[in-house]
Amino acid sequence: MRRMVALWMFLAVASCGGSDSSTTPEPESITGMFSLITVNGGPLPVAIQNFQSTTSTLTVTKDVLTVMDGGKWTESGTCTNQSGPPFDCLSAGTWIRLGSTFTFMTLTGNPVYEGTFTGNGYNLSAGAYAYVFSR
Numbered sequence: 794m795r796r797m798v799a800l801w802m803f804l805a806v807a808s809c810g811g812s813d814s815s816t817t818p819e820p821e822s823i824t825g826m827f828s829l830i831t832v833n834g835g836p837l838p839v840a841i842q843n844f845q846s847t848t849s850t851l852t853v854t855k856d857v858l859t860v861m862d863g864g865k866w867t868e869s870g871t872c873t874n875q876s877g878p879p880f881d882c883l884s885a886g887t888w889i890r891l892g893s894t895f896t897f898m899t900l901t902g903n904p905v906y907e908g909t910f911t912g913n914g915y916n917l918s919a920g921a922y923a924y925v926f927s928r
Contacts, residue, residue, distance in 0.1 A: 821910075821912045821913060823860060823890075823895075823910050824860050824861055824862055825859070825860060825928060826857055826858070826859050826928070827857065827858045827859075827860065827914045827915060827926035827927060827928060828855075828856070828857050828858075828926060828927060828928075829853070829855075829856035829857070829858070829870070829924060829925070829926055830914075830925045830926065830927045831923075831924070831925045832853070832922055832923070832924055832925075833921075833922060833923050834923070837853060837854055837855065837856070838852050838853060838854040839852070839853055840852045840853075841853060841922060842920075843874065849874060849875055850874075850875065851872045851873070851874055851882070852872060852873045853870055853871075853872050853882065854870075854871045854872070854873070854879070855870050855871040856868065856869070856870030856871075856882065857869055857870065858915065858926045860888065860915075864887045864888050864889060865885075865886075865887060865888070866885065866886055866887070866888050866897055867883075867884065867885045868882070868883070868884040868885070869881060869882065869883050869884075870882040884899070884905065885899075885900060886898045886899045886900050886905060887900070887902075893909050893910070894907065894908070894909060895907070895908060895909065895910060895915065895917075897917070905919060906918065906919050906924065907919075908924075911927075913927055913928050914926045914927035914928055
């Protein structure tokens with residue numbers, strides 16, 4: 794009789810404690826490729842200040858942020874400088890996470906972007922610009 798009660802208690806506890814992993818969503822990965830969707834709320838193409846020259850603007854027509862494990866990131870896109878021909882806009886560096894804030898830096902440690910992960914992308918800022926990157 795004791796064995797029967799022990800078996801019944803074991804089965805009762807075992808059936809209550811588990812969770813069905815098929816109903817628990819996995820958290821979205823912070824790594825991957827994210828396309829630039831908007832700058833300051835507007836769609837691409839968009840003109841922004843050329844950070845290498847304070848007297849000119851760049852028009853960004855396409856941009857992809859790739860965030861990798863190990864704190865590395867790259868960014869590649871298509872830009873034009875004033876009325877010149879299109880060229881590849883390339884950046885790379887490291888990222889760190891403090892709580893819910895991500896900081897993307899150049900390879901020399903200068904900050905490029907700061908912001909948060911949304912579950913499907915990043916809301917980042919740099920100076921006067923707000924960038925939305927999405928999967």
